[in-house]
Amino acid sequence: MLNSLTKWIRHLFGSKPQEPEQDVAATFAFSEEPSSTGKKVTAFAEEGITVVPYDENLLERARIQWQFGDWESLARLERNTLQHHPDRAKLALLAASGHFQQGNISVAKQFIQLAQDWGCSKRLLGQVLIAGVHNSLGRTAASMGDKERAMSHFGNAVSLVTPGSDLRLVTRARTLEQYSQLGQPPIELLQHDPKLSEATYPQKETIS
Numbered sequence: 624m625l626n627s628l629t630k631w632i633r634h635l636f637g638s639k640p641q642e643p644e645q646d647v648a649a650t651f652a653f654s655e656e657p658s659s660t661g662k663k664v665t666a667f668a669e670e671g672i673t674v675v676p677y678d679e680n681l682l683e684r685a686r687i688q689w690q691f692g693d694w695e696s697l698a699r700l701e702r703n704t705l706q707h708h709p710d711r712a713k714l715a716l717l718a719a720s721g722h723f724q725q726g727n728i729s730v731a732k733q734f735i736q737l738a739q740d741w742g743c744s745k746r747l748l749g750q751v752l753i754a755g756v757h758n759s760l761g762r763t764a765a766s767m768g769d770k771e772r773a774m775s776h777f778g779n780a781v782s783l784v785t786p787g788s789d790l791r792l793v794t795r796a797r798t799l800e801q802y803s804q805l806g807q808p809p810i811e812l813l814q815h816d817p818k819l820s821e822a823t824y825p826q827k828e829t830i831s
Contacts, residue, residue: 682710685717690785690793692758692777692800697721698730702737712741716751723755754780762801774798 681704688696698721705711705718715738722731738748761776778794785793802808 677708678704681708682714685714686785689717689720690781690797692724692797692804694721694724694804698725698727702734705737712738712743713747715741716743716748720751720755723752724758750783754783757783758797758801761798762805765798765802765805765807773801777801 685697685700697717700714700718700721702715705714708714715734719731719734719738722728722734735748735752757776757780761773761780764770764773764776774794777797778790781793781797782790799808
């Protein structure tokens with residue numbers, strides 16, 4: 624899976640892809656802002672335009688799922704759910720991340736294409752894909768018992784896309800989730816920080 628992801632990045636960005644500079648505007652755009660949907664709906668109604676309803680909280684939920692590394696939930700995002708959403712490009716990119724991490728390469732490529740078609744910037748695309756490489760390397764290190772290297776890669780993955788978050792807490796949250804998915808709970812992390820399990824394992828929300 625890692626080789627496939629690396630080849631795909633090379634295909635998009637050239638034979639020697641470099642880690643892109645962080646696009647601050649794009650990364651912070653994953654954070655939810657106050658919605659003005661009500662005003663838009665009223666304006667459209669006055670003009671006789673049909674408005675397709677969408678989930679205003681979908682991007683925020685998907686962003687949190689990405690931070691935790693809840694790939695299964697992200698992979699459940701469907702095109703029909705996204706196509707009328709104002710943030711559909713970012714959501715398609717997050718869905719692609721979920722599919723890449725689960726090894727669904729062909730489906731992930733379809734969502735990457737959708738993200739591009741819907742206006743996702745090439746820089747943000749590069750940041751998220753390279754973050755996926757770091758996550759895969761982190762999982763490999765975790766499987767080999769190298770906790771320090773695993774946490775380093777998970778931290779790099781998170782910082783590439785959501786630099787404004789509490790990096791220490793989110794990195795540990797990502798680490799716990801990835802170890803859990805691998806069937807290797809990092810007990811030593813919980814022992815060092817007993818509050819961590821409460822802080823990083825809220826009830827998962829289902830994206831519908």
